[in-house]
Amino acid sequence: DSGVTQTPKHLITATGQRVTLRCSPRSGDLSVYWYQQSLDQGLQFLIQYYNGEERAKGNILERFSAQQFPDLHSELNLSSLELGDSALYFCASSVGAGSNEQYFGPGTRLTVT
């Protein structure tokens, strides 16, 4: 158990809908990272927050957004969902903002039908 929690574990929704994925980092970690893992594109970094502020952006679509709250939990919002958004979404956390090891949550499996 990494100490990172993600909810829900599974999510099934229809195209065009909007969903919110939630992540609680390990106690004491200030950074949260979001990743998308799909069969065809592997593990893609989406976005990082550090102590409430956006720190780095990766291959995140404009339909996706995220935020980190004062209690350090984070939410990833996915809107206007398409079939291709079906994937595993992982959250990870680390102590600092830089070159630290990341601790991954168990992931949320999103299925868009």
Add this chain to the structure above:
Amino acid sequence: GDSVTQMEGPVTLSEEAFLTINCTYTATGYPSLFWYVQYPGEGLQLLLKATKADDKGSNKGFEATYRKETTSFHLEKGSVQVSDSAVYFCALTTSGTYKYIFGTGTRLKVLA
């Protein structure tokens, strides 16, 4: 830009065989290098890391040495077990940036 290249999988070995999974990188600056492992149905777990040239990371019988001259960080294990079956990811991050860059992952299957 920075990148990580891993050998294609799957790699299929018999129990007690020697394992090598190749990883090479391209980076500006001085990256830290990591190996993560993903067991079926789980998130990624840090396996080992090295933060400077010639450092050797090791854990659970796995080793990898940071080779700056060949820009490589190959993962090795002397005797694999069925329980090592998983997907292995090589990754890097460079100081001053906040992005982790992962390789595509290499699936390892160990047969009894």
